[in-house]
Amino acid sequence: MQALPNTIIYKGRNKIYFIAFWLIWSIIHVWVLQEWKYTAEEAWTDSCVSNALLAAISVVIIISMHYYLPRKEQLTYFSLMCLGAAGIWITLTRFILSYIVPDGILNAFTQSIPVRIAIAILILGCIILINVLLYAQEEQKEQERRKNESDSIARDAELYKLRQQLQPHFLFNSLNSISALVVARPAEARKMIQQLSDYLRSTLKKEEYKWVSLEEELEYLRLYLDIEKVRFGHRLSTVLRQDEKALPLKLPALLLQPIVENAIKFGLYDTTENITISVESEMQGNMLVIQVRNPFDPDVSKPVKGTGFGLNSVQKRLFLLFARNDLLTTDIRENIFITQVKIPQ
Amino acid sequence: MIKAIIIDDEPLARTIVREYLLDYPQVDIAEECNDGFEGVKAIMQHQPDLIFLDIQMPKINGFEMLELVEKPPAVIFTTAFDEYAIRAFETHAVDYLLKPFSKERFDRAMQKWLEKSAGDRLPAEEASLIQVITEAALPNNRIVVKDNSRIRIIPLHDILYFEAADDYVKIHTADAWHLKNKTMQYFEKLLDSKQFVRTHRSYIVNVQFITRLEPHEKESYLAILNKGQRIPVSKTGYVKLKQVLGL
Numbered sequence: 196m197q198a199l200p201n202t203i204i205y206k207g208r209n210k211i212y213f214i215a216f217w218l219i220w221s222i223i224h225v226w227v228l229q230e231w232k233y234t235a236e237e238a239w240t241d242s243c244v245s246n247a248l249l250a251a252i253s254v255v256i257i258i259s260m261h262y263y264l265p266r267k268e269q270l271t272y273f274s275l276m277c278l279g280a281a282g283i284w285i286t287l288t289r290f291i292l293s294y295i296v297p298d299g300i301l302n303a304f305t306q307s308i309p310v311r312i313a314i315a316i317l318i319l320g321c322i323i324l325i326n327v328l329l330y331a332q333e334e335q336k337e338q339e340r341r342k343n344e345s346d347s348i349a350r351d352a353e354l355y356k357l358r359q360q361l362q363p364h365f366l367f368n369s370l371n372s373i374s375a376l377v378v379a380r381p382a383e384a385r386k387m388i389q390q391l392s393d394y395l396r397s398t399l400k401k402e403e404y405k406w407v408s409l410e411e412e413l414e415y416l417r418l419y420l421d422i423e424k425v426r427f428g429h430r431l432s433t434v435l436r437q438d439e440k441a442l443p444l445k446l447p448a449l450l451l452q453p454i455v456e457n458a459i460k461f462g463l464y465d466t467t468e469n470i471t472i473s474v475e476s477e478m479q480g481n482m483l484v485i486q487v488r489n490p491f492d493p494d495v496s497k498p499v500k501g502t503g504f505g506l507n508s509v510q511k512r513l514f515l516l517f518a519r520n521d522l523l524t525t526d527i528r529e530n531i532f533i534t535q536v537k538i539p540q
Numbered sequence: 541m542i543k544a545i546i547i548d549d550e551p552l553a554r555t556i557v558r559e560y561l562l563d564y565p566q567v568d569i570a571e572e573c574n575d576g577f578e579g580v581k582a583i584m585q586h587q588p589d590l591i592f593l594d595i596q597m598p599k600i601n602g603f604e605m606l607e608l609v610e611k612p613p614a615v616i617f618t619t620a621f622d623e624y625a626i627r628a629f630e631t632h633a634v635d636y637l638l639k640p641f642s643k644e645r646f647d648r649a650m651q652k653w654l655e656k657s658a659g660d661r662l663p664a665e666e667a668s669l670i671q672v673i674t675e676a677a678l679p680n681n682r683i684v685v686k687d688n689s690r691i692r693i694i695p696l697h698d699i700l701y702f703e704a705a706d707d708y709v710k711i712h713t714a715d716a717w718h719l720k721n722k723t724m725q726y727f728e729k730l731l732d733s734k735q736f737v738r739t740h741r742s743y744i745v746n747v748q749f750i751t752r753l754e755p756h757e758k759e760s761y762l763a764i765l766n767k768g769q770r771i772p773v774s775k776t777g778y779v780k781l782k783q784v785l786g787l
Contacts, residue, residue, distance in 0.1 A: 367620035371639040
């Protein structure tokens with residue numbers, strides 16, 4: 196009986212339903228026999244013996260199904276099981292009853308054997324069917340859980356990969372700038388090392404799926420943009436404008452970063468003119484609204500309206516967090532690309 | 541005097557090369573360029589012996605730029621490019637400097653080049669290497685061509701078909717065509733075979749523009765494009781086309 200706690204019948208309320216069924220069924224059994232030709236006492240004896248045995252046999256079946264659930268030819272297997280169990284049950288019941296009831300009643304029992312077997316097969320069949328369904332359901336749930344898990348792992352890997360694509364380039368080019376500054380302008384070189392260290396430190400510290408305040412996130416972006424200014428200061432200007440009220444609002448960590456990296460990639464790396472990249476944040480109702488603007492070179496990159504350049508991962512993340520697809524929007528005005536992200540508070 | 545040109549979109553990165561070159565009084569920096577367009581112009585104008593070339597640059601990258609120069613000068617790449625491209629370099633003999641690079645490393649590259657009789661054009665072996673890298677590292681969504689002195693960037697999705705024309709390949713778009721000094725095999729290998737199908741010895745077609753296929757002569761067909769152009773399809777071309785179109 197040790198196996199019982201693991202079977203499906205034992206989970207949740209199933210065991211209560213199981214016991215309730217047998218009690219009700221036993222009472223029906225008594226009632227039917229009394230209507231026929233049994234006295235109350237005889238009917239109760241018959242009902243108790245046969246139903247206790249049938250219940251015991253169904254428990255045995257349930258336990259066996261816990262250990263062995265055929266994949267193929269389920270129907271044949273279970274039909275045979277049903278017939279066999281019913282046969283064993285009727286033999287045992289008759290054997291036990293032959294010791295405790297008078298001959299007349301035993302004759303009546305023998306007469307009603309076909310009906311009893313039919314009912315037993317029906318009940319056992321139902322129990323097997325319910326079991327099979329419950330197991331299938333369980334398996335489906337398990338499969339779903341595994342799928343979710345693997346999805347989230349794939350997602351993490353994807354995000355990581357996306358970040359890795361830009362980071363080494365950024366890092367090595369920044370180090371190269373430092374190398375150039377060291378001789379000509381040592382003070383600036385030292386400042387750049389400081390900025391780069393601060394930036395890397397906060398990158399290492401950041402955890403995806405954590406929420407941070409806008410103030411914190413903007414500080415991080417400012418560092419990133421300042422480093423880019425050392426490399427491209429001759430043609431890059433940045434504007435960071437924000438509502439005082441918006442500063443303490445929260446947003447998922449590293450959500451803005453890919454948007455700004457995207458703006459830098461298309462607005463700065465792929466252009467040759469003087470350009471401005473702006474990040475504007477404000478509170479609209481219960482939303483934190485952030486707008487990033489960058490110019491782009493229409494000859495080189497044709498932005499696709501809708502999802503924009505490479506913003507799919509941001510879109511996906513927002514969907515996972517808020518189950519909404521309308522939080523990230525992009526727009527093109529002349530040669531300015533505008534990315535807007537809304538974060539519900 | 542050795543003429544050199546530095547092509548890099550970051551002024552500070554050019555500063556380093558300039559500074560390191562101070563030890564080479566025989567090298568004269570003819571020009572410094574911000575991007576590939578300027579680079580092509582400067583190379584044509586100055587006919588330098590040596591260029592220092594970054595790979596990631598606005599508009600067109602370093603490889604694309606080299607493609608546009610008919611007889612490229614010797615090249616020393618200066619790049620923060622990722623590993624896999626670097627391995628392609630290493631297996632061959634072209635020199636590259638990985639940013640940030642030291643003065644010693646720079647000197648070694650210069651020494652190597654100076655020994656190969658300064659002023660020589662790029663040796664044949666290295667020219668073929670550039671080809672190899674180019675194919676691996678070209679952006680896969682566009683082709684750069686030069687019409688006279690104008691450089692054009694053609695998005696792949698604007699190209700209707702490629703047509704062989706002697707030593708050139710004619711690239712047809714909806715309203716124009718451009719010549720590029722490459723072979724049909726080059727494009728066949730470069731392009732995504734699910735979008736561009738070599739239907740004929742002399743034709744590669746963008747399948748998204750095909751509106752219908754008509755039987756032509758014995759065992760050959762014609763692909764009709766949406767602007768009415770008729771492209772020959774050979775027997776083997778038809779098999780490939782059927783596969784891609786899922787017929």
